[in-house]
Amino acid sequence: YDSNRQSLRLKAAVVIFVEPVKPGEAPIEIQSDQADYEKTSSQLILRSKVIVKRGPNLLHADLIETFLRPEDSSVSRIEASGHVNTTSLDPKVLLQSSSDHATYVFDTTGRWLDRIFLQGAVMIRSLDPDLKRLLTSDRSEIAFNSTTNIIHTVQATGNVVLTIRDTTQATRTTPAMPIAPGSPVEPLHCCKPGDKRLTSPEMVAYLREN
Numbered sequence: 302y303d304s305n306r307q308s309l310r311l312k313a314a315v316v317i318f319v320e321p322v323k324p325g326e327a328p329i330e331i332q333s334d335q336a337d338y339e340k341t342s343s344q345l346i347l348r349s350k351v352i353v354k355r356g357p358n359l360l361h362a363d364l365i366e367t368f369l370r371p372e373d374s375s376v377s378r379i380e381a382s383g384h385v386n387t388t389s390l391d392p393k394v395l396l397q398s399s400s401d402h403a404t405y406v407f408d409t410t411g412r413w414l415d416r417i418f419l420q421g422a423v424m425i426r427s428l429d430p431d432l433k434r435l436l437t438s439d440r441s442e443i444a445f446n447s448t449t450n451i452i453h454t455v456q457a458t459g460n461v462v463l464t465i466r467d468t469t470q471a472t473r474t475t476p477a478m479p480i481a482p483g484s485p486v487e488p489l490h491c492c493k494p495g496d497k498r499l500t501s502p503e504m505v506a507y508l509r510e511n
Contacts, residue, residue, distance in 0.1 A: 307340035315347070322412065327356030333365075343369040351381075357390035362403075375411025380404055385419075388428070393450050395428040400441075408448070417443040425455065433466040438504075446510065455506045463504060467495025 302309050315336045319329035334349035345367040347353075353360040363383025370377050381403045388397045401421025408415045418440075419425070425436040425443075439459025446453050457463075 309338045311336040326412075330354045343371045343374070345369065359388045361386045370411065373411075376407050377411065378404065378406055387417075389450070390428065391450050394452065396425065396452070397428055398423070398425045398441075398443075400424070410448075413448050414445050414450070416445065419443070423457070425457075435464045436504075436506075437462045451510055452508050454508065456504070458503045461499075461501045461504045463499040465497040465499075467497075 312335055315331070315333045317329075317331040317336070319331070321328050331347065331351075331353050333347040333351040336348070337346045338344075339346075347365040347367070349363065351360075351362050351365045353365065360381065362381040362385045364381070366380040367376060368378045368380075369375065383401070384399075385401065385403045386397070386399045387403070389395065398417075398419060400419040400423045403420070404418040405414060406416045406418070407413065419442075420440050423436075423438045423441045425441060427434045436455070436457055438457035438461045441455060441457045443452055444454045444456075445451060
């Protein structure tokens with residue numbers, strides 16, 4: 302601990318447990334090889350083999366920078382870099398994404414995601430075996446409905462490819478559990494009879510709440 306800089310460094314085998322704000326909410330569990338907390342800049346930096354888990358949501362990355370609001374220490378933004386892999390087994394989401402870099406923007410409470418920005422080798426896929434959809438692009442933006450985990454829109458730009466597999470013809474290939482970090486993503490092979498493959502410089506998907 303550096304009292305002059307008001308900073309704290311944890312050098313190895315870091316485990317952080319954050320109690321939920323309200324009853325019924327899941328705690329936040331954080332693991333990394335190193336962590337730095339800077340009080341003056343309200344910033345928490347996690348380095349190497351970073352894992353962040355909250356309930357059914359899991360985030361892996363090489364580096365995570367968390368920006369906190371000075372007034373209440375709630376999370377305003379998270380920047381994740383290097384082998385970013387996010388998995389949500391929330392029944393309302395059931396989504397996995399991977400990218401080179403990701404920005405997670407939270408609402409004013411710090412409890413709900415407002416938007417996610419993904420950049421570099423972006424892959425987004427449904428973990429719902431009845432959908433079997435895979436979206437790849439250079440950049441993507443995911444917007445959420447207010448104070449929910451429900452996705453409102455997905456906007457992708459740059460080399461966009463959307464694969465929709467014919468569920469009446471195909472056997473199940475989408476896993477029900479998260480893929481281990483670093484493991485290759487199983488592709489949705491295109492194109493078998495009934496499969497659809499859409500390509501475009503830009504694509505926007507609007508999702509119903511149900």
